[in-house]
Structure formats: C-alpha cells, structure tokens
Amino acid sequence: MADKKDDKNSGINVTExxxxxxxxxxxxxxxxxxxxxxxxxxxxGGVASIPGLKLPSTIPTKPTTLxxxxxxxxxxxxxxxxVEVKLxxxxxxxxxxxxxxxxxxxxxxxFYTFESPVIHKPVVTLDVFDMEVPLSxxxxxxxxxxxxxxxxxxxxxxxxxxxxxxTIHLISIDPLLKDAPAKSTLKTxxxxxxxxDVPLVIGGCGDPEKDTMLFEEVSQAFPNERFLLSSFTRxxxxxxxxxxxxxxxxxxLAFTPMDLNMARELNRKLYDYLGKEDIVMDxxxxxxxxxxxYAFTNMERARLSxxxxxxxxxxxMSSGTTNAWAAREAWLKMDDRWEPRELxxxxxxxxxxxTLLLSGVDMFMMIHPAAVxxxxxxxxxLSSGKKADPSKYLDWVSAKI
Amino acid sequence: xxxxxxxxxxSPIDIYKLLPKTNCKECNQENCMAFATKVVARETSIDLCxxxxxxxxxxxxxxxxxxxxxxxxxxxxGIGDKAxxxxxxxxxxxxxxxxxxxxxxxxxxxxxxxxxxxxxRVKSAETFSYEYIGNTLKLDLIAVRSTSCDADKxxxxxxxxxxxxxxxxxxxxxxxxxxEAGLMMIPKARPLLYxxxxxxxxxxxxxxxMYNCPLVASAPNDLNGLVSLAKTLQAYGVQxxxxxxxxxxxxxxxxxxxxxxxxxxxxxxxGDELTGFPLLGLPLAIWSNKGDLADDLVRWREAYxxxxxxxxxxxxVILHSTEGWVQLPNVILRQNIYTDPRKPVAVAxxxxxxxxPDENSPIFFTSNFALTYYTVAADLESSKINAYLLIVxxxxxxxxxxxxxxxxxxxxxxxxxxxxxxxxxxKHRKIIIPGxxxxxxxxxxxxxxxxxxxxxxxxxxxxxxxxxxxxQ
Numbered sequence: 097m098a099d100k101k102d103d104k105n106s107g108i109n110v111t112e113x114x115x116x117x118x119x120x121x122x123x124x125x126x127x128x129x130x131x132x133x134x135x136x137x138x139x140x141g142g143v144a145s146i147p148g149l150k151l152p153s154t155i156p157t158k159p160t161t162l163x164x165x166x167x168x169x170x171x172x173x174x175x176x177x178x179v180e181v182k183l184x185x186x187x188x189x190x191x192x193x194x195x196x197x198x199x200x201x202x203x204x205x206x207f208y209t210f211e212s213p214v215i216h217k218p219v220v221t222l223d224v225f226d227m228e229v230p231l232s233x234x235x236x237x238x239x240x241x242x243x244x245x246x247x248x249x250x251x252x253x254x255x256x257x258x259x260x261x262x263t264i265h266l267i268s269i270d271p272l273l274k275d276a277p278a279k280s281t282l283k284t285x286x287x288x289x290x291x292x293d294v295p296l297v298i299g300g301c302g303d304p305e306k307d308t309m310l311f312e313e314v315s316q317a318f319p320n321e322r323f324l325l326s327s328f329t330r331x332x333x334x335x336x337x338x339x340x341x342x343x344x345x346x347x348x349l350a351f352t353p354m355d356l357n358m359a360r361e362l363n364r365k366l367y368d369y370l371g372k373e374d375i376v377m378d379x380x381x382x383x384x385x386x387x388x389x390y391a392f393t394n395m396e397r398a399r400l401s402x403x404x405x406x407x408x409x410x411x412x413m414s415s416g417t418t419n420a421w422a423a424r425e426a427w428l429k430m431d432d433r434w435e436p437r438e439l440x441x442x443x444x445x446x447x448x449x450x451t452l453l454l455s456g457v458d459m460f461m462m463i464h465p466a467a468v469x470x471x472x473x474x475x476x477x478l479s480s481g482k483k484a485d486p487s488k489y490l491d492w493v494s495a496k497i
Numbered sequence: 498x499x500x501x502x503x504x505x506x507x508s509p510i511d512i513y514k515l516l517p518k519t520n521c522k523e524c525n526q527e528n529c530m531a532f533a534t535k536v537v538a539r540e541t542s543i544d545l546c547x548x549x550x551x552x553x554x555x556x557x558x559x560x561x562x563x564x565x566x567x568x569x570x571x572x573x574x575g576i577g578d579k580a581x582x583x584x585x586x587x588x589x590x591x592x593x594x595x596x597x598x599x600x601x602x603x604x605x606x607x608x609x610x611x612x613x614x615x616x617x618r619v620k621s622a623e624t625f626s627y628e629y630i631g632n633t634l635k636l637d638l639i640a641v642r643s644t645s646c647d648a649d650k651x652x653x654x655x656x657x658x659x660x661x662x663x664x665x666x667x668x669x670x671x672x673x674x675x676x677e678a679g680l681m682m683i684p685k686a687r688p689l690l691y692x693x694x695x696x697x698x699x700x701x702x703x704x705x706x707m708y709n710c711p712l713v714a715s716a717p718n719d720l721n722g723l724v725s726l727a728k729t730l731q732a733y734g735v736q737x738x739x740x741x742x743x744x745x746x747x748x749x750x751x752x753x754x755x756x757x758x759x760x761x762x763x764x765x766x767x768g769d770e771l772t773g774f775p776l777l778g779l780p781l782a783i784w785s786n787k788g789d790l791a792d793d794l795v796r797w798r799e800a801y802x803x804x805x806x807x808x809x810x811x812x813x814v815i816l817h818s819t820e821g822w823v824q825l826p827n828v829i830l831r832q833n834i835y836t837d838p839r840k841p842v843a844v845a846x847x848x849x850x851x852x853x854p855d856e857n858s859p860i861f862f863t864s865n866f867a868l869t870y871y872t873v874a875a876d877l878e879s880s881k882i883n884a885y886l887l888i889v890x891x892x893x894x895x896x897x898x899x900x901x902x903x904x905x906x907x908x909x910x911x912x913x914x915x916x917x918x919x920x921x922x923x924k925h926r927k928i929i930i931p932g933x934x935x936x937x938x939x940x941x942x943x944x945x946x947x948x949x950x951x952x953x954x955x956x957x958x959x960x961x962x963x964x965x966x967x968x969q
Contacts, residue, residue: 158733162695165728167720169759170767210755353898384826385629386868387895389833392808393592400590424872424957425825434821443797447804447826451834454754454808470801477750484749486717488786490694493669494644495785496609497817 174403178202184295190320194293199458200412206456214479221261222253223463227268232427234441247291254292257465263297270301278309297324304332311337319344327351338369354380360408381415383423384448399456412458420448442466509533515557517548572737574689575665583812584775589765599835603638603815608654621819630871634828640815643670648678655679673700702733717743727771744779761810775812843893848917852883856924864891873956880960889913896933907940
C-alpha cells in the first residue's frame with residue numbers, strides 16, 4: 097500500500113495530496129505525474145478517492161456563502177457588589193461641601209459594560225502639598241506659581257485641571273521635615289476648604305505617631321465633613337482615631353503593602369470601629385516598570401474576590417498613581433530617541449493610571465494635569481454608552497497618514 | 498455547536514496517566530511524573546517524550562495534545578528564527594496562570610511613502626531596543642499597507658521592505674488582487690494577511706491556503722459577523738486565524754474593550770473554539786480619523802490606547818508612531834503584564850564588580866529582586882565608580898518589604914559576606930547598606946563583625962554619598 101516511505105522520492109507526498117483534495121473542489125490534473133507504488137486514482141464526481149487509504153469520513157465541502165453563526169457570550173455570575181463609600185458632605189448633611197462624591201458600587205469587573213453600566217465613575221483627586229516639595233520638571237512647570245500656597249494650588253487643581261477632589265498632603269508635620277505640630281495644619285485645611293467646595297482627602301506624612309495625632313485633631317475640628325483620612329496602616333494604634341473618625345463622620349483609607357492577606361487583616365481590625373461604608377482600600381501602587389505588574393494583579397484579584405463574595409475585599413480601591421513618577425523613565429533626561437520627557441513623563445502616569453483603571457481602581461491620587469485630563473476623558477468615553485459606528489472603520493487600511 | 502465546557506485545570510496526574518511510563522529520561526527529566534509536572538507547568542513540551550511518538554501510543558498522544566491545547570490558538574507569523582508567535586493563551590487573567598507570547602508590536606509603512614521614508618521607518622522599528630531588567634525590549638513586525646490600491650505599487654513596496662528587513666510582515670489590503678501582488682514577492686515568508694471581511698472572505702481564504710499564511714478575520718463591532726467569518730473560513734480550510742473586532746477610540750471606546758473582553762472570555766472560560774484565536778488591535782486607526790488634532794496629541798492617544806489593549810487581552814497591535822516616548826511606556830507595560838506572576842523576579846545572588854575595584858573600594862549590598870538589582874546596577878554603572886556589589890538572596894523581594902517580611906535578614910547578609918570571599922578582596926571591613934535596611938544595621942555589625950555604614954535610601958544618590966561619606 098502506498099505510504100510515506102514509498103513516495104518519498106517520487107515528487108509527491110500522498111498525505112499532502114489528500115490535504116489538497118479536501119481543500120479544492122475542482123481538481124485539475126495536467127502537467128502532473130504521480131508515481132506512488134500500487135496507487136490507483138479514481139476521479140469520481142469531482143472528488144478523488146484512493147482505495148485502501150483511510151479518508152476523513154466526510155470530506156468537507158468548501159462553503160460558497162457565509163455560514164451564519166451567533167456569538168454566545170458566556171454569562172458570569174457575581175454574588176456580591178462592591179461597597180459604596182460617600183465622600184464629602186453638603187450643608188444639609190452637616191458639612192460645607194458644594195459637591196459630594198460616591199465611589200464603589202460595582203457589580204462586575206471594571207468597565208465590563210456589556211454586563212452592567214458604570215455605577216459610579218472613578219474619580220481623580222489631585223495632590224496638593226502644604227509646603228514646597230521637590231517635583232519633576234514636567235510636573236513643576238504646571239504648578240510652580242502655587243507651590244507653598246495650598247489654597248491657591250487646590251483652586252487651580254479644581255478650576256483649571258478638572259480635579260473631582262483634592263488631597264491636601266500635610267507633610268510639614270513630618271519629624272524629618274518641619275516637624276510642625278498636628279494642630280498647625282487646621283488653618284491650612286480651613287483655607288483649602290474656603291478655596292474649593294469639592295470633597296477632600298486629608299493626607300498624613302507617613303509617620304505613624306504623627307499621623308495618629310493629625311487624624312485625631314482633624315476629625316474633631318471638622319465634624320461631619322466626611323473627609324477621607326489617608327491613610328490608616330497596620331503599624332498605627334488605630335483604636336482612638338477609628339473611633340474618632342466614626343463619631344465625626346469621616347471615611348478612612350486603609351493602606352497595605354501589596355498583600356491581600358494584610359489588607360483583609362487591616363479591614364477586619366477597622367470593622368471593630370467603623371462601618372464597611374467608611375472604608376476605602378489602598379493596596380499600594382508601583383510605577384510602570386517598577387512593579388506595576390504586582391500592583392495590577394493584586395488589585396484585579398482583590399476586585400474579583402470582592403465580587404465573588406469575599407466581603408473583606410469588597411471595598412472601593414484608591415491608587416497613589418503619582419508613584420508613577422518614581423520610575424526614572426518618567427523624569428530622567430534620556431537619549432534624544434526617548435525625548436521629550438515633557439510628554440514621556442505624563443504618559444508614564446497615564447499608562448500607570450489606565451492599567452490600574454482596568455483592574456478596578458475607583459479613585460486616583462494624581463499630579464500631572466495632562467495625565468488627569470486623559471484619565472478623565474477615558475473614563476467619560478468608557479461610560480458614555482455610545483455604540484461604535486463600524487461603517488468607515490476599514491478605511492484605516494488605505495488611509496494616507 | 499462551537500461551545501463546549503471550559504477545560505478543567507490539569508493536574509500532573511492527568512498527564513502522567515497517559516504517558517508511556519518508561520522513566521527513560523530521554524526528556525531530560527528524572528522520571529515520567531517529574532516530566533508530567535513540568536508539562537502541566539508549561540515548562541517543557543509534551544513533544545519531548547520520545548516513546549509517546551511510537552505508533553502504539555498514538556491514541557494517548559492525541560488525547561494529550563488535545564488536553565494541552567491552549568484555548569487561544571498559538572499562531573506563527575513569518576518563518577525561521579525571526580518568526581513571531583502570538584496567542585497561545587491559557588487563561589483570561591494573568592494570576593490564573595501566566596500569559597504566554599507577549600503582545601507583538603508592529604509599525605506600519607505604506608506603498609505611497611517615499612523609499613527614504615520606508616527605509617527610515619523600517620530601520621527605526623528594527624533598531625528599536627531598550628535594556629530593562631536584563632531584557633532587551635524590541636518591536637516585532639512591519640505592517641505594509643496599500644494606500645494606493647494599485648497592485649504594482651504594492652508589489653514594489655513589499656519587495657523593497659522584504660529586502661531591507663528580516664522582521665515578519667503583515668500585508669494589509671482589502672482587495673485580494675492587490676494583496677496577492679504583494680504576497681507573490683514573498684511567497685514562502687508566511688506574512689499575516691489583513692483581512693478577510695464579510696465581502697471578500699472567499700478570495701482571502703484562497704490566498705491564505707495557497708500561500709500558507711495566517712489570516713485576519715475582520716468584522717468591526719460585529720461579533721456575530723466575526724464568529725460567522727471564523728466558522729466559514731475554518732470550513733473553507735483556513736487554519737490560522739487572527740480576529741479583529743475593531744478598535745474604536747472616541748466616546749465609543751467601551752465597545753472596543755467590551756469586544757476584546759467578551760471574545761477572550763468566550764475562548765478561555767467557555768472553550769468556544771470560534772473565538773479561540775489571537776486578537777488584533779489597531780491603535781493606528783486613530784490616524785485615519787484624527788480631525789484637526791495636532792500630531793503629538795494623536796500620538797499621545799495612540800500610545801495610551803495601545804497600553805489599554807495590551808492590558809486587555811490583545812495579542813498584536815499595529816502602531817504608526819515610531820517615537821520613543823510613545824513606544825517606551827508600552828514595551829515596558831508589555832514586559833510587566835507578561836512577567837510570570839508565579840515566580841518572584843529574581844537574579845542570582847553573589848558578588849558583582851563595577852569598574853575596576855581594588856582592595857580599598859567600597860562594598861554595597863542589595864537584594865536579588867531584579868527590579869532593585871538592575872536599578873542599583875544601572876546607578877553604579879552610570880556614576881562610573883569602582884565598587885563591589887553584594888547581591889543577597891532576599892527571595893526576590895525589595896529591600897523594604899524584604900526587611901519587613903524577614904526575607905532579607907542580617908544572617909543572610911553576614912552569610913553572603915562569607916560565601917563570596919569578599920574579605921580576601923579588600924583591606925577594609927566596611928559595608929555600605931541601603932538606607933531602607935537601616936533597621937538591621939546593628940544586627941549585621943554583630944553577626945559579621947564588619948562596620949556598617951547606612952547609605953542613601955535611593956541608589957541614584959550613591960555617587961554623592963561616596964563623595965560625602967567614603968574616605969579610605
């Protein structure tokens with residue numbers, strides 16, 4: 097019987113021939129020699145068959161018209177939704193804010209709008225510092241005139257750069273910087289509240305003891321304003337400040353270093369004093385190129401777990417996206433090929449932000465106005481509900497750019 | 498029907514049961530069970546099992562290949578060692594396993610560009626290179642578009658491009674005659690063909706089969722149309738498909754992400770074979786509808802849309818912008834997303850020399866976490882100092898988290914000092930430790946007997962630190 101060995105040197109391979117036959121309906125045999133041993137070729141109704149050789153039971157006929165098929169979307173069921181957290185309080189609610197914001201509430205992974213429309217759009221809170229800080233050139237050029245004047249900086253963030261919220265980083269209390277008393281920040285906060293009417297994030301300096309004092313002071317001095325106190329960490333003595341936050345109606349940001357077990361543990365601690373609706377999580381943001389993959393996957397897992405019933409992770413997420421500037425590629429003067437850094441830097445922040453947007457982040461702490469503008473545009477575009485018009489799409493092939 | 502239940506997760510036992518169980522070691526593993534474990538982890542290929550290829554094991558071999566087949570088919574573009582593999586995805590989310598075959602990035606040229614422009618764009622793509630944590634990041638493909646819709650012009654352009662590059666090509670023309678004119682110039686090179694649509698699919702299928710090329714099926718924002726095309730093309734005999742559900746940028750951006758997400762879910766979660774093909778994203782389509790946007794703004798949008806596509810399941814993207822500031826964030830994002838999340842990113846522990854250190858040169862230590870190590874190494878290199886760097890096994894964690902999690906301990910530092918024999922290379926007994934490891938400075942002094950100097954918190958300040966603090 098014909099097999100591969102027999103026709104090895106004959107110029108044609110039987111297997112190939114069979115494949116060929118299954119593909120073409122009209123077989124033309126001319127200028128064509130077949131020299132396989134013991135091979136009988138019968139042309140029968142356009143389809144060749146070779147006796148003794150095993151053919152596929154049915155030789156597929158090539159379709160002449162499109163075979164209509166419906167796309168079947170597999171449905172996933174999520175048992176839970178993400179907690180809603182309200183930030184800011186209006187006059188009727190005992191506060192002074194003109195606008196309030198709710199984050200969270202998702203029923204599906206980020207922007208799976210084929211399953212559920214966007215419930216609350218993710219928001220951007222812009223960084224404002226209470227003293228002069230070293231900033232990358234690309235950032236500094238936009239804010240240098242307001243550095244050192246937090247109220248003016250906040251006003252610019254909201255009115256010029258479109259921030260939904262403002263984070264006032266009270267770093268002057270840092271023992272390694274000015275070591276200013278916690279009480280001294282109240283005036284700064286007051287000034288910022290006069291300048292803008294959006295909800296505020298109150299940012300500490302990172303020193304656990306100093307921040308404990310700060311949150312205690314701020315909670316009591318501004319009752320019912322519904323600030324987000326940023327942030328509560330595992331190494332803080334949280335009992336008093338958590339009680340104080342609850343009593344004075346503030347929300348808290350629970351920060352953990354990229355470990356979901358630690359995040360659960362901290363949340364459990366906080367549940368002793370606070371309601372679920374008072375807690376936002378910060379699972380740590382690493383810059384593009386410097387661990388963003390860990391941050392992305394950590395957040396994506398947290399969000400999926402939260403939707404699938406892990407209540408300890410079903411909180412809205414905040415990201416310190418300004419960390420993108422820790423990547424040297426964001427600020428460094430590089431070879432001409434990679435310039436200008438004035439574009440590369442903010443694009444670094446945008447790419448970090450958008451990657452995390454798709455993992456489920458609800459709130460972005462950011463600094464560069466161009467990055468903020470882009471993120472807000474994308475959020476708008478993803479939430480619009482507008483259907484794409486495909487009619488001119490294929491024009492890209494021949495478009496003269 | 499194309500739907501079937503999703504493949505359950507494989508265990509080594511599932512594989513082992515079907516192996517010949519000869520323990521022959523021809524696969525370079527200790528025994529068949531060890532081999533099965535590696536196969537499940539995708540660290541070796543089932544094809545390395547020689548006994549399995551014997552005729553009596555054909556049935557099991559077929560079963561094994563079917564079990565191991567990824568829900569998203571792996572498709573090869575080009576031939577030889579420059580060939581580009583795309584797809585081959587096993588999972589929807591990277592934490593479920595890992596992503597294989599990083600998103601291929603293509604740069605376009607057209608048949609109406611001047612020769613100088615074509616050469617310059619191809620060279621720019623080919624020479625693109627960025628060193629990042631021990632990897633060289635590169636671009637992958639050249640897309641040749643027919644804007645003239647003239648067969649001769651397209652033919653000449655494809656010929657020209659194929660002469661100046663070894664990168665695999667994507668040939669883009671909706672007219673089969675034009676496409677074939679180009680294809681005939683590189684009949685054995687297996688370029689990717691763009692595209693079969695609801696109107697031209699038959700001609701494109703013929704070309705794909707005749708020249709043995711992978712083929713894009715394109716049905717913008719029409720998933721029913723797209724799976725109809727996939728089914729029809731498969732029935733016609735086309736094996737290797739790439740799917741283009743359309744890339745839209747404006748306030749219809751949601752459709753883009755939704756389509757990519759729905760297709761990937763159908764393939765990975767429901768085992769839908771019609772959607773189990775690599776996905777193509779087209780950030781460059783923005784250029785054909787840019788309105789009066791300034792060019793840098795178009796590049797900016799193209800850059801961030803490419804990033805979103807890389808994050809959301811896209812296997813190939815075509816870009817127009819060759820600018821470094823557009824490409825750099827995306828090649829690094831791609832590297833990040835395609836890093837195996839199962840493994841801590843680590844480099845080998847040991848001693849490394851920078852410049853020409855002597856017996857008086859300073860000694861630094863850092864963690865074996867790749868991001869930390871390469872950052873410190875780059876700083877030492879760029880400051881052109883002569884120094885030793887001790888790489889301590891911190892189980893792939895960064896300095897601060899390593900110290901906090903007891904993965905980077907004084908014992909490990911002291912052991913590393915001994916193990917590397919650094920004491921025979923220097924006269925002094927001082928070690929400069931990262932500022933972020935200051936908490937364990939006392940312990941290190943105690944265990945090693947060396948004097949500890951606490952260095953800067955960021956390695957970019959090492960040069961300055963040495964001027965201020967290092968006297969020998």
